[in-house]
Amino acid sequence: MTAPAPGLRVIATRTLLLAASLGIGLGGFGLFMRYGAADGLDAMDWVRSSLILVSTFWLAWGAVQALAGLTTRAPRVARSEGPITARTVVLMPVYNEDPEITFARVAAIDASLQATGHGGGFDLAILSDTRDDRTAAAERQWFLRLLDETGGDGRIFYRRRETNRGRKAGNIEDFISRSGGAYEYCVILDADSLMEGETLVELVRRMEAAPEVGLIQTLPVIVNAQSRFSRIQQFSAAFYSPIFCRGLAMMQGRTGPFWGHNAIVRTRAFAESCGLPELRGRPPFGGHILSHDYVEAALLARAGWTVRVDDDLSGSFEESPENMVLHAKRDRRWCQGNLQHSRLLLAPGLRPWSRFVFLQGILSYLSPVFWLAFLLASIFAPLFAPPIDYFPIRGWSFPVIPVSEASKALLLAVMVFGLLFLPKLLILLDAALRGRSRGFGGVIASARSVLSELVFSAIAAPVFLMFNTRSVFQVLAGLDGGWPAQSRGDGSLTLAEAWAAGHWIVTTGVLGIGLAVWLSPALVVWLLPVMLPMALAPFVLWWSSRPGDPGHFLTPPETAPPAVLTLHRQWLARWATTPLPAVA
Amino acid sequence: MTDLSAHFIPDPDLSAIQRGMLPDAPLAMPTQILERAGPQRWLVALTAPLRLFHLPSREV
Numbered sequence: 001m002t003a004p005a006p007g008l009r010v011i012a013t014r015t016l017l018l019a020a021s022l023g024i025g026l027g028g029f030g031l032f033m034r035y036g037a038a039d040g041l042d043a044m045d046w047v048r049s050s051l052i053l054v055s056t057f058w059l060a061w062g063a064v065q066a067l068a069g070l071t072t073r074a075p076r077v078a079r080s081e082g083p084i085t086a087r088t089v090v091l092m093p094v095y096n097e098d099p100e101i102t103f104a105r106v107a108a109i110d111a112s113l114q115a116t117g118h119g120g121g122f123d124l125a126i127l128s129d130t131r132d133d134r135t136a137a138a139e140r141q142w143f144l145r146l147l148d149e150t151g152g153d154g155r156i157f158y159r160r161r162e163t164n165r166g167r168k169a170g171n172i173e174d175f176i177s178r179s180g181g182a183y184e185y186c187v188i189l190d191a192d193s194l195m196e197g198e199t200l201v202e203l204v205r206r207m208e209a210a211p212e213v214g215l216i217q218t219l220p221v222i223v224n225a226q227s228r229f230s231r232i233q234q235f236s237a238a239f240y241s242p243i244f245c246r247g248l249a250m251m252q253g254r255t256g257p258f259w260g261h262n263a264i265v266r267t268r269a270f271a272e273s274c275g276l277p278e279l280r281g282r283p284p285f286g287g288h289i290l291s292h293d294y295v296e297a298a299l300l301a302r303a304g305w306t307v308r309v310d311d312d313l314s315g316s317f318e319e320s321p322e323n324m325v326l327h328a329k330r331d332r333r334w335c336q337g338n339l340q341h342s343r344l345l346l347a348p349g350l351r352p353w354s355r356f357v358f359l360q361g362i363l364s365y366l367s368p369v370f371w372l373a374f375l376l377a378s379i380f381a382p383l384f385a386p387p388i389d390y391f392p393i394r395g396w397s398f399p400v401i402p403v404s405e406a407s408k409a410l411l412l413a414v415m416v417f418g419l420l421f422l423p424k425l426l427i428l429l430d431a432a433l434r435g436r437s438r439g440f441g442g443v444i445a446s447a448r449s450v451l452s453e454l455v456f457s458a459i460a461a462p463v464f465l466m467f468n469t470r471s472v473f474q475v476l477a478g479l480d481g482g483w484p485a486q487s488r489g490d491g492s493l494t495l496a497e498a499w500a501a502g503h504w505i506v507t508t509g510v511l512g513i514g515l516a517v518w519l520s521p522a523l524v525v526w527l528l529p530v531m532l533p534m535a536l537a538p539f540v541l542w543w544s545s546r547p548g549d550p551g552h553f554l555t556p557p558e559t560a561p562p563a564v565l566t567l568h569r570q571w572l573a574r575w576a577t578t579p580l581p582a583v584a
Numbered sequence: 585m586t587d588l589s590a591h592f593i594p595d596p597d598l599s600a601i602q603r604g605m606l607p608d609a610p611l612a613m614p615t616q617i618l619e620r621a622g623p624q625r626w627l628v629a630l631t632a633p634l635r636l637f638h639l640p641s642r643e644v
Contacts, residue, residue, distance in 0.1 A: 180609065271613045277615045
């Protein structure tokens with residue numbers, strides 16, 4: 001299939017947003033160069049200005065996507081009408097999960113599908129890669145109970161692989177190579193995913209109406225968040241992500257994103273296009289492709305299929321890590337996966353936008369390192385600054401006092417804060433004007449949530465900066481992080497656990513403050529908002545892992561619970577009253 | 585023939601495997617080519633100074 005070129009509007013949008021981001025980045029570069037030139041340009045000024053260029057460009061890239069997302073609404077897409085004749089399977093890969101909770105999700109999705117009247121066209125398959133034999137035995141017990149209580153024989157399946165070669169991608173590939181021929185479409189979930197039956201049916205209708213589409217990605221909304229941290233993540237995802245995603249969708253053309261779950265694929269297209277190789281060499285850059293979803297999207301686009309995100313679709317849900325440490329562990333895998341994509345930048349036949357998406361993912365993990373490098377360079381800059389020449393003009397005997405360009409630094413700081421905060425404040429204003437804030441508890445409650453989120457983000461960002469930097473250096477040093485099982489549930493950390501996870505960040509923060517006081521006293525005030533949270537990292541980790549106030553950071557699934565979420569809770573409550581005997 | 589099923593306890597593991605068996609409908613999923621022929625040494629060379637734990641590559 002020949003890949004059609006993106007439309008003019010898409011190209012223009014991409015060009016405009018990239019140019020704007022680059023312009024802002026160059027503006028930051030220029031401002032800092034003016035600031036550095038006040039006492040004479042030195043090598044460190046060039047280094048810092050270059051770091052500011054990249055970092056500001058990256059911040060601007062996110063900001064312009066949000067601004068773009070505020071300007072449009074999702075277009076109407078074609079959908080088929082009438083009876084659904086295609087067969088679809090909903091795949092739930094599991095890996096050492098609690099089967100009672102995950103299988104209750106399967107039961108809820110099944111019930112939701114049956115309620116649509118189109119349940120006969122859908123099967124559900126639990127694909128287990130569980131390595132722990134006790135958990136696997138429990139899976140088999142719970143599967144039998146699931147079948148007995150849903151009447152799911154012949155439409156709900158369970159398979160445990162003998163090996164987990166290729167991890168999740170290999171799990172899906174194993175299913176497709178054995179059973180994919182029975183289904184026109186596959187909906188790929190995660191173990192913590194939930195989807196409304198109506199949404200699943202709508203996805204099939206959209207695929208039926210667009211034979212050129214290989215994959216449709218939904219925008220999952222986080223649910224069931226308990227801790228302060230996860231409730232903030234849940235709010236951010238529900239409040240900001242639709243706007244950012246809209247901006248992304250404006251640029252996607254036919255090469256949209258795939259985030260690995262809560263998406264529907266055309267089975268034949270996926271099978272023909274997405275068989276992933278093992279890369280030459282050893283992990284972390286060689287071996288199995290860790291972040292397979294972005295690669296699969298690129299391969300579908302390479303083969304001429306359209307990949308798109310339909311950000312207008314509701315009824316798609318997932319869960320979030322309950323504390324910052326678990327988030328950082330998951331991010332470690334994503335960091336390795338994205339940096340591994342550097343091996344694929346020159347892969348044959350990829351669409352240019354696919355290559356850019358890989359680069360974008362790499363930059364998302366390198367950008368914080370550039371920020372840290374800028375901070376360190378600023379602390380050490382006085383060591384490289386040349387002595388001030390008060391008599392720079394030959395023959396002029398009066399001293400020339402250098403003019404302070406601190407205003408440029410201040411302007412740059414204002415610009416950076418603007419890039420960070422302005423999009424979110426504009427999203428708040430948009431939500432208030434369009435009535436979207438109703439689902440978040442109203443205008444006042446939304447404003448309170450946004451301001452609280454901004455404060456928390458400012459405090460948490462330096463901590464995540466250090467986790468991210470450590471991940472990047474671990475990957476570059478050749479350490480393979482693998483794919484550890486996700487920890488779900490409560491997530492509360494004790495102070496001891498928080499200290500164990502974050503004490504090294506304390507050292508960094510204290511060292512940073514000490515160095516600044518010694519080498520660059522004038523910078524201490526500027527650096528405190530970054531170094532102080534680092535010095536208090538264990539407290540930040542502990543505090544944010546505690547249970548959150550359910551009345552704060554309200555989101556639409558909490559103000560109006562979706563049916564499938566209610567079904568899941570009902571199944572869990574039902575099974576809690578009649579537990580299965582423990583596996584020996 | 586005498587029905588002996590009451591004397592044999594069904595194996596739940598076997599029951600789960602049998603009842604959960606996926607449809608038999610193979611679909612070929614060929615491995616895609618993502619790397620050009622010949623080793624890409626530029627990335628290896630760039631990151632070599634940082635790779636403290638690097639082990640010799642297994643050339644496929």
